[in-house]
Amino acid sequence: MSSTISPSLEALAIGIDIGGTGTKFGIVDKVGNVLFSSEISTKKHKTIETFIDELYDSLSVLIQKAGGIGRMKGIGVGAPNGNFYTGTIEYAPNLPWRGIIPLAKLIQDKFQLPVVLTNDANAAAIGEMMYGAAKGMKDFIMITLGTGVGSGIVANGQLIYGHDGFAGELGHTITIPDGRYHEGTGKKGSLESYASATGVRLTALEVMEHTDKPSSLRDLPKDELNSKHVYDAAMQGDEVAKEIFEYTGKILGMALANFVMFSSPEAIILFGGLTKAGDLILKPTREHMEANLIQVFHNKVKILVSHLKESDAAILGASALAWE
Amino acid sequence: MSSTISPSLEALAIGIDIGGTGTKFGIVDKVGNVLFSSEISTKKHKTIETFIDELYDSLSVLIQKAGGIGRMKGIGVGAPNGNFYTGTIEYAPNLPWRGIIPLAKLIQDKFQLPVVLTNDANAAAIGEMMYGAAKGMKDFIMITLGTGVGSGIVANGQLIYGHDGFAGELGHTITIPDGRYHEGTGKKGSLESYASATGVRLTALEVMEHTDKPSSLRDLPKDELNSKHVYDAAMQGDEVAKEIFEYTGKILGMALANFVMFSSPEAIILFGGLTKAGDLILKPTREHMEANLIQVFHNKVKILVSHLKESDAAILGASALAWE
Numbered sequence: 173m174s175s176t177i178s179p180s181l182e183a184l185a186i187g188i189d190i191g192g193t194g195t196k197f198g199i200v201d202k203v204g205n206v207l208f209s210s211e212i213s214t215k216k217h218k219t220i221e222t223f224i225d226e227l228y229d230s231l232s233v234l235i236q237k238a239g240g241i242g243r244m245k246g247i248g249v250g251a252p253n254g255n256f257y258t259g260t261i262e263y264a265p266n267l268p269w270r271g272i273i274p275l276a277k278l279i280q281d282k283f284q285l286p287v288v289l290t291n292d293a294n295a296a297a298i299g300e301m302m303y304g305a306a307k308g309m310k311d312f313i314m315i316t317l318g319t320g321v322g323s324g325i326v327a328n329g330q331l332i333y334g335h336d337g338f339a340g341e342l343g344h345t346i347t348i349p350d351g352r353y354h355e356g357t358g359k360k361g362s363l364e365s366y367a368s369a370t371g372v373r374l375t376a377l378e379v380m381e382h383t384d385k386p387s388s389l390r391d392l393p394k395d396e397l398n399s400k401h402v403y404d405a406a407m408q409g410d411e412v413a414k415e416i417f418e419y420t421g422k423i424l425g426m427a428l429a430n431f432v433m434f435s436s437p438e439a440i441i442l443f444g445g446l447t448k449a450g451d452l453i454l455k456p457t458r459e460h461m462e463a464n465l466i467q468v469f470h471n472k473v474k475i476l477v478s479h480l481k482e483s484d485a486a487i488l489g490a491s492a493l494a495w496e
Numbered sequence: 497m498s499s500t501i502s503p504s505l506e507a508l509a510i511g512i513d514i515g516g517t518g519t520k521f522g523i524v525d526k527v528g529n530v531l532f533s534s535e536i537s538t539k540k541h542k543t544i545e546t547f548i549d550e551l552y553d554s555l556s557v558l559i560q561k562a563g564g565i566g567r568m569k570g571i572g573v574g575a576p577n578g579n580f581y582t583g584t585i586e587y588a589p590n591l592p593w594r595g596i597i598p599l600a601k602l603i604q605d606k607f608q609l610p611v612v613l614t615n616d617a618n619a620a621a622i623g624e625m626m627y628g629a630a631k632g633m634k635d636f637i638m639i640t641l642g643t644g645v646g647s648g649i650v651a652n653g654q655l656i657y658g659h660d661g662f663a664g665e666l667g668h669t670i671t672i673p674d675g676r677y678h679e680g681t682g683k684k685g686s687l688e689s690y691a692s693a694t695g696v697r698l699t700a701l702e703v704m705e706h707t708d709k710p711s712s713l714r715d716l717p718k719d720e721l722n723s724k725h726v727y728d729a730a731m732q733g734d735e736v737a738k739e740i741f742e743y744t745g746k747i748l749g750m751a752l753a754n755f756v757m758f759s760s761p762e763a764i765i766l767f768g769g770l771t772k773a774g775d776l777i778l779k780p781t782r783e784h785m786e787a788n789l790i791q792v793f794h795n796k797v798k799i800l801v802s803h804l805k806e807s808d809a810a811i812l813g814a815s816a817l818a819w820e
């Protein structure tokens with residue numbers, strides 16, 4: 173018997189966060205402690221069946237450590253394009269499985285536990301609302317700035333699912349009409365094509381082509397250049413790298429202004445890799461958000477960076493679904 | 497005693513719709529019949545005090561006809577920039593009164609009845625949900641295309657007010673970055689600067705300047721040209737006028753796509769003068785909305801035109817507030 177687990181019948185919940193590269197999962201108590209957690213690869217599983225099998229094997233070990241399946245209240249899952257209403261993952265461009273995947277049913281059949289699915293950014297929003305930067309807020313927007321741009325919207329204290337469960341695809345809103353092409357969607361000028369790790373890389377390539385300012389980024393092979401390099405260079409004072417973040421923040425700020433004029437949130441919570449750039453990106457984001465807001469919104473909306481441990485936030489949010 | 501009014505104590509509600517030009521008001525029964533209605537000028541009142549006085553005098557006549565103040569349950573008011581939480585109108589660019597106006601309190605003190613205020617488009621959305629095209633819907637967006645562009649957003653069956661009561665300023669979202677200047681807000685490229693009666697007029701002037709195609713619109717003095725002229729010309733087959741609506745629909749469609757990717761509504765309800773242009777504007781709007789949506793939203797979202805009588809819809813919506 174583990175010393176951190178009481179022998180009583182206190183219920184626990186399982187949170188699973190499925191990402192394009194890896195899938196994280198953990199066992200969480202009611203106050204938000206991640207008691208046990210682990211991770212498997214998503215990418216290597218060409219079929220959903222082998223993925224579910226490995227997930228079952230790995231998670232079973234944790235369930236045993238935590239006192240057995242009888243203590244598990246249920247399973248919450250966050251996944252790209254996960255649909256709360258249908259329990260399916262539908263046409264997720266960043267996952268290895270095509271078409272419509274009945275994920276909730278597959279997991280439920282395997283584990284014999286109730287399963288609730290939502291998209292990964294919605295799960296993160298619930299995590300922030302219950303345990304993080306949005307604690308106590310009834311109106312906020314969560315934006316995840318990773319390989320792509322995800323979002324979860326809370327209004328009147330409720331997650332906005334929309335008519336069909338697909339609300340909150342803010343990364344795909346068009347910020348620059350006829351702007352940068354997005355390979356995954358075939359659309360032009362979406363927020364995601366600028367304000368993601370992929371977007372920062374593309375901006376870097378464009379900026380370097382259009383100026384002849386010196387930059388340490390020019391020493392890297394173009395196909396290896398990524399947003400981490402841009403961050404490192406900016407921290408070293410590289411002017412071109414700083415300009416890249418300035419531009420990214422400008423586009424992000426414009427988009428955030430539009431989101432504010434939609435749902436008038438108390439705060440926008442940013443999460444994910446790009447937020448590590450701190451004021452390099454936050455300062456232009458705030459400036460350009462304010463510049464595009466009409467008067468009634470000026471200086472009202474906080475832009476906050478999530479302070480949850482990145483590895484925990486999505487597991488926490490997903491697990492929170494299981495309590496409902 | 498009027499024959500349409502029963503002598504019993506059935507309660508009635510008062511709905512007031514304050515617009516930039518005129519203010520409409522009426523007395524409404526519980527099933528949505530507008531029993532008596534009238535209108536006064538908004539524009540001519542330089543101060544809020546004289547406006548309230550005239551409103552009181554005109555409305556008192558209707559109240560007497562409807563059986564006296566004792567039958568009135570309360571007053572619902574829709575007004576530009578009307579704030580549900582505070583009962584104030586704040587910095588409304590299209591009204592003659594500057595700054596923050598404590599409208600709900602002023603009306604309450606004058607009439608000695610409970611008053612609920614919200615913005616005009618929110619009131620219209622409630623009217624549509626209770627009595628109109630959105631009956632039975634839990635997720636929809638109302639867009640009013642008049643002198644300006646207003647909006648009301650319903651999600652999970654609730655009106656989205658946001659943190660401060662100012663949610664749903666979709667007319668001010670930036671659709672074309674660095675686009676057309678908006679005199680009221682000082683911002684560039686907002687939806688309202690294109691998809692309003694004012695916007696259609698400006699588009700007409702621009703299109704005529706940039707082409708030398710013949711058009712009956714060229715016969716009108718530039719300072720008199722308005723959206724009604726463009727409509728009339730388009731109905732006569734004028735190619736330039738049709739192009740003006742095509743362009744307006746393109747911008748509106750792009751904006752609607754972004755709104756859909758925010759809250760994934762079942763339908764978008766359009767209301768107001770510009771909808772009279774019918775397919776001249778609706779066809780390009782639908783096309784460009786679909787063209788900018790990612791796959792999961794394709795062919796899912798209805799664009800509907802309100803079928804409530806224009807003069808009634810806002811009064812109905814405002815009155816509905818008084819029942820709560």
